[in-house]
Amino acid sequence: MAKETGKAFDLTLFRRVMAFTRPYRATFLGTAFAAILLTAFAVVTPMLLREIIDNAIKVQDQPYLLNLCLAMLGVLIGQVVCQLLFTYYANWLGESVIRDMRVKLFRRMLGFRMEYYNKSSIGVLVTRAVADMQRIGEIFSQGFFMIVADLLKMLAASAVMLIWNWRLALIVFAILPIILYATRVFQKKMKSAFAEVRAQVSRLNSFVQERLTGMKIVQLFNREATESRKFRDINKKHQDAWLKTVWYNSFFFPIAEIVTSIAIGLVAWYGGLQNISNIQTENMGIIFGFILLIEMLFRPLRQIADKFNTLQMGMVAAGRVFGILDTESRIEDAGTLNLDHVEGAIEFKDVHFSYVPDEEVLHGISFSVQPGEKVAIVGATGAGKSTIINLLNRFYDIQSGEIRIDGTNIREYQLASLRGNIAVVLQDVFLFADTIGNNITLQDPEIPQEDIESAARAIGVHEFISSLPGGYSYNVKERGSMLSSGQRQLIAFLRAYMRNPGILVLDEATSSVDTYTEQLIQKATEKVTEGRTSIIIAHRLATVKKVDKILVMDAGHIVETGTHKELLKKKGYYSKLYEAQFMAEEELA
Known part of the structure; x- marks a missing residue:
């Protein structure tokens, strides 16, 4: 330095x-x-x-x-x-x-x-x-x-x-x-x-x-x-x-x-x-x-x-x-394998990770996701849910353990190839001060307008975009300030869908949107997760009832695993979370 x-x-x-x-x-x-x-x-x-x-x-x-x-x-x-x-x-x-x-x-x-x-x-x-x-x-x-x-x-x-x-x-x-x-x-x-x-x-x-x-x-x-x-x-x-x-x-x-x-x-x-x-x-x-x-x-x-x-x-x-x-702050990109075709199998094996030395966020977690499976990760704030997304994309490298995709350690893949096959829809959607079309394609000239509109119809957002002044040419201004949070979320779903990823990660954000937009997001979620491995970070437990498996996290540990019904029957941590959230929603209603 x-x-x-x-x-x-x-x-x-x-x-x-x-x-x-x-x-x-x-x-x-x-x-x-x-x-x-x-x-x-x-x-x-x-x-x-x-x-x-x-x-x-x-x-x-x-x-x-x-x-x-x-x-x-x-x-x-x-x-x-x-x-x-x-x-x-x-x-x-x-x-x-x-x-x-x-x-x-x-x-x-x-x-x-x-x-x-x-x-x-x-x-x-x-x-x-x-x-x-x-x-x-x-x-x-x-x-x-x-x-x-x-x-x-x-x-x-x-x-x-x-x-x-x-x-x-x-x-x-x-x-x-x-x-x-x-x-x-x-x-x-x-x-x-x-x-x-x-x-x-x-x-x-x-x-x-x-x-x-x-x-x-x-x-x-x-x-x-x-x-x-x-x-x-x-x-x-x-x-x-x-x-x-x-x-x-x-x-x-x-x-x-x-x-x-x-x-x-x-x-x-x-x-x-x-x-x-x-x-x-x-x-x-x-x-x-x-x-x-x-x-x-x-x-x-x-x-x-x-x-x-x-x-x-x-x-x-x-x-x-x-x-x-002169700053050395880069993820090591020494992988030689190109992730051409993704089956979608994911495995975390005894993964330890800390953002700050000697302050572990994940304490040796292990889980596996089968190709095409939909898995939800739930837990209180700070449990380590978002950290799993960061590690899967290699925004950070783990201290010990192993993360595999299709049976191969993710370190062995070329970094661009790895990230190119994982699409993420974050809760806090970032849009550039540009048109909706450019925010969807990220200015990729090889994606024709017809493909964008076809994808928008497939996930049910074409009508919403067409209703805006200028349609796909509508400028959303800085950070997408001209759109509501729900509308920005829909654009993010379409952006992820256009990449046709092998693995999809959704940081769900339906708690602060109106009923109509929530219905559009649910429809978009069903479409983009169809036929591909999906990891859903769930904030509202009512939205994960249909997933294949739920991982319940607490303080960097996976404390429970199962379907929605199985976890409710256990009367454990998940059941308490669900009941607390359900009662809170009832009181608000």
């Missing part, structure tokens, strides 16, 4: 980022070459100005003056073209790198264990894949190449100054430490201010997201005025944090301008004094050239703090992204 080192510049991390530029080596070198050309054009301009003043105007050579002005025009055009190419391709390179990194990151996250997502903040992962990636892109567009270009200009300007007049150059260099010190102080202050800004932005985003998500609770409990006051306080702190950055800028840039003006004034005074007193018969062109060179030297210094801060923030973001890329 990569860590934030706190270094201003982490060379190892920088090399990892630069490794992503290898496919774009030509663009990288071209951008670097454009930076060199920009430096050359910038230095040529004061040289031409000196030549114009000293050797064209002074001797009144009009043709030479015209040629020099045309040369300056050519330099200007070349500078504009190089600047355009430099800016475009530096940004293009940055966007290309973060595109590749984002794809690699997303592929990495697709393979993580469910355990990783249970322990991680989804908001943080989204930030890593979106905002942090943009910060990495700025390493190229506003950080590294800009800093290199500015340093080249500063070195070139310093060299020309020393060659032209070392005394004037020393005057400029004597002023340089002042702006260097001011820049360093500004950089430290801005780093602290931006850290506070990021903290306040994060707090503001979190507050708004949480209140919008829980708006029903806010309104039900008349919390509007209270939440509004809290928001004003948070927003005020956010404003104050940003104003602090404005305050530092308001101080630094005028100081930088004053120091630059002092340097220009001293050069003009000393250079002019030399000419007037004939102490040094230097040409006036050098003084004008020095003024341009001072701007070349001091202007990058005023901006380099911000650019270095951008580079540093990009490196911090890269460290966070590489932290996820």
